[in-house]
Amino acid sequence: MTRIGPDAQEMLDAGVLILFAEPVPPALADVSVVHSPDGAPQREIRVGDVFEVAGRDYPVDEVGEKATENLDELGHVVLYVNSVDQNLLPGAVHVRGEAVPPGVGDRIVLRSA
Secondary structure (H helix, E strand, C coil): CCEECCCHHHHHHCCEEEEEECCCCHHHHCCEEEECCCCCCCCCCCCCCEEEECCEEEEEEEECCCHHHHHHHHCCEEEEECCCCCCCCCCEEEECCCCCCCCCCCCEEEECC
16 A cells, blocks of 8 residues: 555544545545555456455455446445445445554455455
């Protein structure tokens, strides 16, 4: 991760982790965790895959229909952490795990199931 918006922790406390690659739209900069992708996803994000953020695993329970496309084109995806009651938006993914704040320099990895 290259930087963390000043309000990203507040979003994580509410169960939302917003990932974005540069350039981040100004409206989302304060709430986003900004990262530098090594490349596009090799395939669609699937239920059972795992997002590893700062060494913590977040298994994928549900995937919005635009999540992979947004991640590929914008480096953007919204992770709803332990928020099963949250309506899934097209560019979002439901995951579960301990909502721990990431830090600058931490890695984000998407692993296959």
